[in-house]
Amino acid sequence: MANRLAGATSPYLLQHQDNPVDWWEWSEAAFAEARSSDRPVLLSVGYAACHWCHVMAHESFEDETTAAFMNSHFVNIKVDREERPDVDAVYMQATTAMTGHGGWPMTVVLTPAGEPFFAGTYFPDQPRHGQPAFRQVLESLAAAWRERRDEVGTVARDVAEHLRGQAMPAGEAPIDEEVLAGAVRALAGDYDAQHAGFGIAPKFPPSMVLEFLLRHAARTGSAQAANLASATLTAMARGGIYDQLGGGFARYSVDRGWVVPHFEKMLYDNAQLLGVYARWWRQGGDPLAERVARETADFLIAELGTAQGGFASALDADSEGVEGKFYAWSPAELVEVLGEDDGAWAADLLTVTEAGTFEHGTSTLQLLRDPDDPGRWESIRARLLRARADRVRPARDDKVVAAWNGLAISSLAQAGALLDEPRYVDAAVAAGRLLVDLHLDGPALLRVSRDGVAGRHTGVLEDYACVADGFLALSSVTGDGEWATRAGSLLDQALTRFAADDGGFYDTAVDAEALVARPRDPSDNASPSGQSALVHALLGWAALTGSGRHRDAAEAALRQVRVLAERVPRFAGWSLAAAEAALAGPVEVAVVGDADDPARAELERTARRTTSPGAVVAVGAPGSPGGPAAAVPLLADRPLVDGHAAAYVCRGMVCDRPVTTVEELAGLLAAR
Known part of the structure; x- marks a missing residue:
């Protein structure tokens, strides 16, 4: 018989x-039950693609005896961290403070007032590797609640006070040249010279740090920043963390060499990496960068695209209960599909060995060198893809998360314009329309939907910020000013409802559900923090409109993370990238001309090729009443020049003389 979760929208809860x-x-009803029954709350947090969440569910939550004890002694709450990032953030902070580490599944025990007094992550069903069994933990906690209530209450109050008092030291000065150069030096000191990337295993794709390094290299000419970025992008693209057959990146590598991934594929990773690889290609023309950008975009559309036009959250790591089974190959399997000659050639090219680089004699696929016969490789790739399609596919978490769809919209729109691929722009527009139709509830934004039905949870700061940035990208690429109008509305909501008194931002709105502490974390993790994402959108909006209010808000927020950027730049990559844009202007380019004018198209193409950090491009017809200029002041009062399409290069809405040739425009952009 199904429990209360049968009515949930989250695939994880289901x-x-x-x-x-x-x-x-x-829900409040759950805590009311805890109060009335005088039981503590057992909070279990995870997500649909989480391997160890599945393991703990099978070992403990499906076990009748364990479940009976939980039901008797606790009120048990299950939370999808992707659906309720606010709840996850507060109790992950508690878990890290109490244990020194965090992760999922997360297990936290709370008083009926929501104050945590115990925290941990995965617990096995039997004592193992120094860990107690989950049942032992439950029995100890139930006994403590019965027999040592005063002690429990003291711990809970102390932890709650710690959570409410947490604050990152803020800087009073902006992130300037000194901080940016220091961040590059610090990253170089943390760089793995043998395998590329930063730190040791496990290694996560450092998308936001790489964007910062690319921007810093473009603005300053730093060879060090350029080399750190290009070597890491190359290593990831050639390693097992990248799906050499179907495109797209896994969540992280369990080893230093990018060989064996944790095989789940997340929308937020691939959305960000698509943009980074497209901009890396723009910067240097590396064919590897273009290939990976195209394959990642194709992966997003083919495997994460939903029937409603949005993008699903993730693909699981497991199939048939085995992690990586869908993706790994043995030499014998290659021969079975390809025949002896092609199978041996593919095994050598893809580092598939008899010993195996993964488990049970299988290997992940690495493409450590370009094939000497590209045509042969394309044929082999297609045949292996067809064979893989007959395997049992990993499950898909098909909920649509507003913030991550905003990231995908931004990258698909920009990559489509850069790579001259209208399919990518069309996919971005379709996702934008879904967000407008389903996730916008008046001025407010809803966080999730699934199968065309909106969830009940309100958006957090990252939703407003990433969706606004995505809408700005759509306005830029399509020339439709209505997208800019929608972005401005979301930014007004963010400034009104999420702002803190010191110039920073909370992750939840002032009118959101009150938790034991109001979450506020400006540091980036696997995706941009709400605050760093908001700074990018604020700078873009200010460049389009000349709004001093939005520019001031962006600069104030950047001051708040100066100390973070100085101390741990790996967790401030997106703020550092925004600071690069702020120092560069960002450059504003208005291109005017008739929509079917080839000269306008050439000027637009040249404008989009600029590597100036955070450059904003607006395109429209001249002097069209109610047209793009109505929503995008950057386009206002920009006439043709002697009847010809023209480009205006500006900074702070102050422009150079208009130009009509791509050579002149390229020269102005280079000078800027």
């Missing part, structure tokens, strides 16, 4: 609807 655990969704 995975637990048949558990014998009497699960609740996060």
Whole structure:
């Protein structure tokens, strides 16, 4: 018999609807039950593509005896961290403070007031590797609640006070040249010279740091920044973390060499990496960069695209209960599909060995060198893809998250314009329309939808910021000023409802559900923090409109993360990238001309090829009443020049003389 989760919209919660655990969704009703029954709350947080979440569910939550104990002694709440990032953020902070580390599944025990007094991550069903069994943990906690209530209350109050008092030291000065150069030096000191990337295993794709390095190299000419970025982008693209057959990146590499990934594929990773690889190609023309950008865009559309036009959250790591089974190959399997000659050639090219680079004699696929016969490789790739399609596919978490769709919209729109691929722009527009139709609730933004039905949870700061940035990208690429108008509305909501008194931003709105602490974290993790994403959108809006209010808000927020950027630049990559744009202007380019004028198209193409950090490009017809200029002041009062399409290169809405040839425009952009 299904439990309360049967009515959930989250695929993760639905995975637990048949558990014998009497699960609740996060709600006031659950806490009211805890108060009335005088039981603590057991909070379990995870997500649909989480491998160890599946393991703990199978070992413990599907076990009748364990479930009976949980039901008797706790009120059990299951939360999808992707659906409720606010809840996850607060209790992950508690888990890290109490244990020194975090991760999912996350297990936190709370008083009926929501104050945590115990925290951990995965617990096995039997004592293992120094860890107690989950049942032992539950029994100890139930006994403490019965017999040592005063002690429990003291711990809970102390932890809650710690959470409410947490604050990152803020800087009073802007992120300037000194901070940016220091960040490059610090990243170089953390660089893995043997395998590329930063730090040791596990290695996550450092998307935002790479964007910062590319921008710094473009603005200053730093060879060091350029080399750090290009070597890491190359290593990831050639390693096992990248799907050499189907495109797209796995969540992280378990080893230093990018060989064996944790195989789940996340929308937020691939959305960001698509943009980074497209801009790396723009910067140097590397064919590897173009190939990976195109393949990643194709992966997003083919494997994460939903029937409603949005993008699903993730693909699972497991199939048939085995992590990586869908993606790994043995030499014998290659021969079976390709024949002896092509199988041996492919095994050598893709580093598929008899010993195996993964598990059970299988290997991940690496493309450590370009094939000496590209035609042969394309044929082999197509045949392997067809054979892989017959395998059992990993499950898909098909909920649509507003913030991550905003990231995908930005990257697809920009990559489509750069690579002259209208399909990518069309996919970005379709996702934007879905967000408008389903996720915008008046001026407010809803975080998730699934199968065309909006969820009930309100958006957090990252949703407003990333969607606004995506809408600005759509306005730039399509020339439709209505996207800019929608972006401006979201930014007004962010400035009104999320701002802190010191110039920074909270992650939840002032009128959102009150938690034990109001989450606020300006540091980037696997995706941009809400605050760093907002700075990018604020700078873009200010460049389009000349709004001093939005520019001032962006600069104030950047001051708040100066100390973070100085101390741990790996967790401030997106803020550092925004600071590069702020120092560069950002450059504003207005291109005017008739839509069917080839000269306008050439000027637009040249404008989009500029590597100036964060450059903003607006395109439209001259003097069209109610047209793009109505929503985009950068286009206002920009006439043709002697009847010819023209480009205006500006900074702070102050422009150079208009030019009509691509040579003149390229010269102005180079000078800027």
